[in-house]
Amino acid sequence: MDPHDTPHVLLTNDDGIDAPGIRALYDALTEVATVTVVAPDRNRSAVGRSLSYGRTGSESDDFSIDLEADGFTSPVPHADHELGYAVDGTPCDCAIVGVNALEPRPDLVVSGCNSGANLGAYVFSRSGTVSAAMEAAFLGTPSIAVSMDTLGMESELEPADFAHTGEITAALVEGAPGTGLFDRVDYLNVNVPRPDVESEGVELTRPTEVYEMDAALENGEFQLTNRLWQQMANRDIPDPEDTDRHALLEGAVSVSPMRVPYDVVDTDAVRTILEDVL
Template sequence: MPKKKAAAKTQPKNHKRKKPIILVTNDDGVAAPGIRALVEAVAGLGKVIVVAPDKPQSGMGHAITIGHPLRMQKVNLFDDVEAYSCSGTPVDCVKLAVDKIIHDKPTICISGINHGANHSINVIYSGTMSAALEAAIESIPSIGFSLLDLSIEADFTAAKKYARTIVEQVLNDVDLDKHLCLNVNFPKGSEKMIKGIRVCRQAYAKYEEEFDERKDPHGRRYYWLTGEFLNFDRGKDTDVWALENQYVSVVPVQFDLTHYELKKKLETNWTF
C-alpha cells in the first residue's frame, strides 16, 4: 500500500503575526518634543524602543563616531517605553540600537519628528534622514518625519495623525522592500488645513549661503552660517510644492547615489 502523504502544516486560525518592533530615533535629542510626539503617534502599533542622541545633532548628516567612545544611558522619559540616550550621532544611535539593545533588526525604524522641514536638498544634511537611511542600508524599512516649523513649541497634532497612518501603511505592506526609506514632511498648520498626502519627487532647491563675520568679546573673528532657501523647481510634483500647498509630502529616497542615466552616456561616449 502506498504511504499516505503527510498533511501540509497550516497555521492555526488564531495565529497572530509577530508583534512589530519599532525603533524610534531623531536628531533633535531624546528630550525634544518631536520625538515624544512620534512615540505617541505609534503607540499600540508594536513594541516601541527609543534610542536617540543625548543632545541636538541637527545637520550631522551621516556622520559616525570613530575617534572616541560612545556612551548610552537608560532614561525614563516616555511612559512604559524602553528608552536610551546616546552620546553619539543619529546614525550611531541606529547602529547601537541594533547591536546592543534589540540584538536584532527591528521591523521598522522611524526618525523624527524633526523641528524644521527636510525637503529638497535638506535630505543630504539631515541627521533625521541619515538615521533613516542607515536603517535602510541595514535592510530595515524606515521613515524620516519632519515638520515645517522650527519652534520648540510647534504643534504636532496633525503630524501625529498622518505619521501613524503612514507607519501603518508600511507595517501592513506584505510586499515591502526591505530597503524602503521615505522622507515625509508635514506642512505647518492644523489638521483642518492639511489637504492630504502626496507622493512626490525631491525638488531642485538649495540654500544661497554666506557666512556672517562677527567678533567675540576678545576681538577674535568668528563666522555664523546664514542663507536663504531658494526653489528653482516649478514642478507641481515636488515636495516643496506639496508643502507650500498644505499637503504632506512623501518622497521615496535611496542610498544608492549612482546617476544611471549619466552612467549610460559615459559608457557610450567616453573612451579609455
C-alpha cells in the same frame, strides 16, 4: 514580517531624546507598535551621517582607533532614559546601535519628528533626521524620516503640536507591513505642514533639486544665506509641482519614496499602496 504581528519600531531623532517631536511620535506609535527609543542625549541637528566611532568622545575632534587595545571596536556611551536609551552620539550612531544591538531586531526605524522640514535632494546628506533613516536602510532595515514645518512659528513647541504628524506616522507604520511597500522602497522622507495649517491631503513627491545657498565676504567676515528658507518664509518658491517643497507649501503632507543612497523611486509604483495606507 507577518503583517498581523505587532511591528518592533526603533525610534530615534536628531533633536535629542527630550525634544517634543520624539515624545509625540512615541505616544502615537505605541498605539500600533512595540517601540524602543535610542536617541541622542542632546540636540545633534545637521550632523549628517557623521559617527562618533573612533573618537575619544562625541565632543572630540580627535580620531583614534587603538588596534592593539580593542581592534576596531569603539564605545558609544549611553544612559537609561524614561523613553529608552539616551546616547552620547550622533543619530547614525543611534541607528546602528538600535538596528544591530537590540533584541529582537527592529522591523522598522522611524527618525523624528524633526522640528523643521527636511526638503530637497541637497538636505539628505546634511540632515541628522534623514541620515538616521538612510543609515538604517543601508543596514537593511526599512525606515521613515519624519519632519514638520515650523518656519515662522514663534511659540515653543509641545508634543500636542505634532499630533497630526504622529497620526500620519502611525498610519504608515501600521499599514505598510504586508503591502510590499518596502520591497520597492528603502526609506520614506515625510514632511508635514505646520500645525496651524489645515492639511490638504498627502502627495507623493520627489525631493526638489533646486539649491540656492549663498555666501559673501562682508567686513572681513564670511556669511552664509539660505535662499531656500528665505523663499519658504516668503511663500515664494521656484520648485516644480511634483516636488516635496511645493507640496508642503500647498498644505499637503509630502511623502518621498527613496532608495539608498539618494535615488527617487518611481512614484507610480507605490502610489496605490500608499493611497490604501493613508
